[in-house]
Amino acid sequence: MNMLKRHQAIMELLIERREVTVAELSERLNVSGKTIRGDLAKLEERGLLVRVHGGAVLARSDQLGILPGSGPIRRHLTEKAEIAAAALELIEPGDTIALDGGSTTLELAKRLPDEPLTVVTNDVFIIGELARKPEIRLVVPGGSRVRNMLTGPEAVRFVRGLNIRKAFLSSTGVHETCGFSIYTGELVEFKRALIETAMHRYMLADRHKFGVVALRTFAALADVDRLITDSGLDAETEARFTAAGARITKASCALPSAAAAEETEQDRKGEFRW
Numbered sequence: 139m140n141m142l143k144r145h146q147a148i149m150e151l152l153i154e155r156r157e158v159t160v161a162e163l164s165e166r167l168n169v170s171g172k173t174i175r176g177d178l179a180k181l182e183e184r185g186l187l188v189r190v191h192g193g194a195v196l197a198r199s200d201q202l203g204i205l206p207g208s209g210p211i212r213r214h215l216t217e218k219a220e221i222a223a224a225a226l227e228l229i230e231p232g233d234t235i236a237l238d239g240g241s242t243t244l245e246l247a248k249r250l251p252d253e254p255l256t257v258v259t260n261d262v263f264i265i266g267e268l269a270r271k272p273e274i275r276l277v278v279p280g281g282s283r284v285r286n287m288l289t290g291p292e293a294v295r296f297v298r299g300l301n302i303r304k305a306f307l308s309s310t311g312v313h314e315t316c317g318f319s320i321y322t323g324e325l326v327e328f329k330r331a332l333i334e335t336a337m338h339r340y341m342l343a344d345r346h347k348f349g350v351v352a353l354r355t356f357a358a359l360a361d362v363d364r365l366i367t368d369s370g371l372d373a374e375t376e377a378r379f380t381a382a383g384a385r386i387t388k389a390s391c392a393l394p395s396a397a398a399a400e401e402t403e404q405d406r407k408g409e410f411r412w
Contacts, residue, residue, distance in 0.1 A: 139167060142323075144177050146353055147323045152187060152196045154285075157191035185353065215245075217344035217368035222388035224244040224366050225306055225342055231255070233303050236265050236332050239287045239325075240308030242342040250274065258302060260328060279328075289328045299332040305336035307362065311350035313342050316323040316381035317359050319352040328354045340364050345371040348379065359384040 139147070144167055151158050151166070163174045178194045187194040195380045222245040229235060232254055237243045239261035247264045250257070252271040260279055261263060263286055267275050277300075281293030307329060308330035309318035318341060320326070333339050339362040348371065359365070360383040376386055 139169070141177065141180075142353075144169070144173075145181060146321065146323050148174075148177060148181065148194075149186060149353060151354040152194065153321065157190075157195045164191075166306060186353070196280060209210060214344050214346060217346070217370065218242045218245045220368045220391070221342050221344060221366050222249050224387065224389035225340060226250070227303065228338075228340065229255070234258070234301065236297075236302045236305040236336060237261065238305065238307040238329060238332060239264070240342070242344065243306055243308050246306060246342070255386070257290045258297065261292060262286050262288065276375045278380045281328075284324050286320060287322075287325060287328075289324050291327075294327045294331045298335055299330065300335060303334070304338045304340065305332040307332060307339065307357075309341060309343055309347065309356075310352040312341075312347045312359075312365070312379070312384075313349060313351045314359070317355050317361070318343075318357045319350075319355045321352045321354070327356050333357055333361055338363050340366055342366050344360050344368050345375070348375055 147167060148158065149161060151163070160171050160174045161177070164171045167174070178187065182189050185197055187197050194272070218241060221242050225246050226249050229250070232258040235298070237247055238259040239259070244261065244263050245259075247259075247267045250271065251267070252273045252276075254273055256275040256277060257268055258277045258279065259268070260281065265276065265278060269273050279288065279293035279296040281288040283398065294346035307318075310321060311319040313319065320329070326371050341362045341364070343365065345367055348367075359379070363385065364387050365379075365384045365387065368388045368389050371386070371388055377390070380386055
């Protein structure tokens with residue numbers, strides 16, 4: 139296994155478990171402890187993890203590009219609700235849209251009315267949400283499951299044969315020079331297929347993802363028509379990313395009270411669903 143694949147495997151295990159040991163990684167990846175320690179040092183230099191005695195922990199637990207099997211991430215709910223509300227305004231009756239996998243696109247799926255609409259998605263949580271809306275035509279590309287995502291060469295080929303009007307995408311990191319990035323390599327080609335196939339491309343990313351770089355870049359800032367973020371993005375960051383080529387739309391600051399109340403209750407209880 140080459141270094142890049144080891145780094146990806148390490149990050150996927152960290153996302154799943156939140157911490158790993160050198161001994162566990164050495165056995166799982168069939169390399170020496172010295173090699174693993176070197177890998178952890180390189181990943182720490184990139185700000186992706188923090189080394190601790192005998193292993194490592196995830197550096198930023200809220201920056202996950204792929205969701206675990208237990209349920210969607212319940213962090214920054216008010217920001218995600220703002221973005222979803224702004225994205226919803228772009229969808230017209232009878233549209234054919236694609237919803238990339240992610241917690242913000244899931245929030246958008248929850249807001250879709252049960253009206254004639256074609257939705258292409260590879261996210262099992264979004265599939266479950268939209269299956270309860272019989273007026274929506276649900277199109278699932280298929281493929282093998284990677285946690286909450288369905289992906290693979292057959293899914294990519296299927297998407298490239300579709301006429302998608304609007305694609306709503308997600309990303310772990312949004313960076314001025316590295317563009318949009320994720321941790322999991324298996325999803326890169328699927329995301330590229332959505333970007334290259336859709337007539338209009340919208341990235342949904344809250345302000346906490348700005349400045350973050352994950353392992354794999356799948357698109358440049360200029361590859362999407364609009365980068366939709368929440369109202370909390372500060373003016374200096376907005377100007378910096380605009381100068382780098384991003385076309386930013388900030389959502390309204392009118393926060394949905396239900397989302398705000400849910401996040402406040404979770405903060406009070408200390409809940410975080412991985």
